[in-house]
Amino acid sequence: MKQSEQLIKGFDAKQFQHDLISWFEQEQRILPWREDQDPYKVWVSEIMLQQTRVDTVIPYFHNFISKFPTIKHLAEADEEDVLKAWEGLGYYSRARNLQTAVKEVHETYGGIVPNTPQDISKLKGVGPYTTGAILSIAYGVPEPAVDGNVMRVFSRLLSIWDDIAKPKTRKLFEDVIRLVISNENPSFFNQGLMELGALICTPTSPSCLLCPVREHCRAFDEGVQDELPVKTKKKANRILHLAAVVLTDEQNRVLIHKRPEKGLLANLWEFPNAEVDTEMNLDQERLQMYVKEAYGAEVTIGDSFATIQHIFSHLTWKINVYEGKIMGSVQEDDKLKLVTFEELEKYALPVSHQNILKAYRSYE
Numbered sequence: 001m002k003q004s005e006q007l008i009k010g011f012d013a014k015q016f017q018h019d020l021i022s023w024f025e026q027e028q029r030i031l032p033w034r035e036d037q038d039p040y041k042v043w044v045s046e047i048m049l050q051q052t053r054v055d056t057v058i059p060y061f062h063n064f065i066s067k068f069p070t071i072k073h074l075a076e077a078d079e080e081d082v083l084k085a086w087e088g089l090g091y092y093s094r095a096r097n098l099q100t101a102v103k104e105v106h107e108t109y110g111g112i113v114p115n116t117p118q119d120i121s122k123l124k125g126v127g128p129y130t131t132g133a134i135l136s137i138a139y140g141v142p143e144p145a146v147d148g149n150v151m152r153v154f155s156r157l158l159s160i161w162d163d164i165a166k167p168k169t170r171k172l173f174e175d176v177i178r179l180v181i182s183n184e185n186p187s188f189f190n191q192g193l194m195e196l197g198a199l200i201c202t203p204t205s206p207s208c209l210l211c212p213v214r215e216h217c218r219a220f221d222e223g224v225q226d227e228l229p230v231k232t233k234k235k236a237n238r239i240l241h242l243a244a245v246v247l248t249d250e251q252n253r254v255l256i257h258k259r260p261e262k263g264l265l266a267n268l269w270e271f272p273n274a275e276v277d278t279e280m281n282l283d284q285e286r287l288q289m290y291v292k293e294a295y296g297a298e299v300t301i302g303d304s305f306a307t308i309q310h311i312f313s314h315l316t317w318k319i320n321v322y323e324g325k326i327m328g329s330v331q332e333d334d335k336l337k338l339v340t341f342e343e344l345e346k347y348a349l350p351v352s353h354q355n356i357l358k359a360y361r362s363y364e
Contacts (some may be wrong), residue, residue: 004175007158013180016157016216021185023212024192027199029054032061037187039113039138040071040102046133047098047125051091051313054198060089071113074099075106083268083348090351092265097125115139128174133190142186144177146170149197150190155229156201156219164229237311242319243287244273244308244353246360247299249326253338255297256347264312269337269347271356273319287322295336298327306359310352321356323363 028034031054033045044064048057064085068074074082079099086095101123105113113134114120121131132145144150151164151173158176162169182189200207208220219225247255256269274290284301291299301324308319330338339347349357 002175003172004179007160007176008179011158011180012216016180016213017182017185017189019213019216020192020196021182021188024188024195028191028195029199032058032065034191037138039115039134041065042134042138043113043126043130044098046130047094048089050094050130052089056089060086071102071106071111075103075111079267080346080348084346087348088351088354092268092348092350094125096266100124101126113138115141117141117143128170136181136186136190138187140185140187142178142181142183142189144174144181145190145194146173146177147194149201150177150193152203152229153193153197153201156206156225157213157217159218159222159224159228161228161230163232165232237314237316239316239318241276242273242317243276243284243322244271244319244356245287245291245299245301245322245324246271246356247291247297247324247326249330249338251340253340254344255295255326255330256337256339256344256349257295258335264315265350268350268353270350270353271321276320284322287324291324295330297330299324300327305363306356308352308355308359310350310355317352319352319356321359323360 031045033041045057045061048061048064067081067085068077077099079096082095082099083092086092089095104123105111109119114123115135115138117131117135120126120134121128126134129145129147132143135141135143136145148164151170154160154173154176155162155164160172160176162172164170164173196211196213200211204226206225208214208217208225211217211220214220217225219228249255254271256271259265259268259270261267272287272291272295274286276286288299288301291297301322304320304322306321308317308321310317310319326338330336332338344357
């Protein structure tokens with residue numbers, strides 16, 4: 001007998017489905033992507049919701065759909081506009097992958113999001129979770145949608161002590177959910193699990209007394225709900241020290257450059273910056289040399305006016321920020337521009353550099 005079959009032995013799947021779906025029908029939050037079952041909107045929402053809270057996503061979703069209401073609109077959009085609409089959400093590769101995949105749907109599938117696991121999972125940025133979410137919510141296909149929320153819920157329901165940080169454990173949860181998912185209403189089943197994890201079966205201090213499926217929960221029976229799920233801790237973030245400078249010329253235009261096409265924050269615009277050694281107080285000298293070497297610009301570096309910290313999933317940036325003046329001319333190209341502060345609003349900046357801009361405006 002497979003492990004997934006052993007785990008659900010004695011588990012009343014039918015009653016669980018009924019209790020979960022009934023609760024979801026009554027208690028579900030009103031969210032903009034739930035207004036209809038448009039596969040495109042479901043897709044956009046699920047990509048936005050990766051690593052991001054619901055209340056943060058809602059205004060971004062409204063703005064994004066207003067700008068790119070259909071597959072065709074997003075497929076034909078300029079990447080700069082897409083990144084600008086995504087500005088502040090972080091994990092920008094999600095936006096680039098989404099647009100790449102949407103272009104494929106537009107060109108290969110006639111603008112219709114595929115409705116089979118085989119086709120949809122081939123699209124860039126569409127992993128097993130997003131595949132299951134789109135297929136179940138938009139098309140009513142009984143496909144598991146397993147994320148951290150769902151693994152937490154089921155680790156408690158079935159008292160599963162496997163480490164959820166390991167890929168093989170995710171596969172185990174997918175196997176389990178295939179055995180218990182509602183074939184009649186997989187949309188509300190999967191959304192119910194997501195909602196349960198978000199509102200009731202939370203990472204700490206789960207609201208067990210309010211839980212609609214408490215009678216099915218083995219962890220609650222055993223009093224171990226606070227010990228589950230088992231998850232190994234990530235390594236501590238690496239800290240990278242940077243110095244950045246807001247450089248203006250005689251016309252009060254500001255210098256920005258575009259990041260490389262691949263890697264962290266690809267294709268976003270930012271103020272000139274360089275990595276520095278915190279043991280040596282050479283930020284200003286290094287910046288001046290870096291700007292001359294990288295952009296051929298003679299500059300003077302003034303005072304430091306802010307320190308910005310930005311935390312990524314694997315890395316923390318600590319940025320010491322200076323103001324400076326451009327002394328001569330700058331040879332602009334498609335990756336280096338002098339723009340007015342009004343024009344700067346059109347360019348997509350990472351959150352850290354948006355914060356630099358806010359600090360500079362306060363400093364002025």
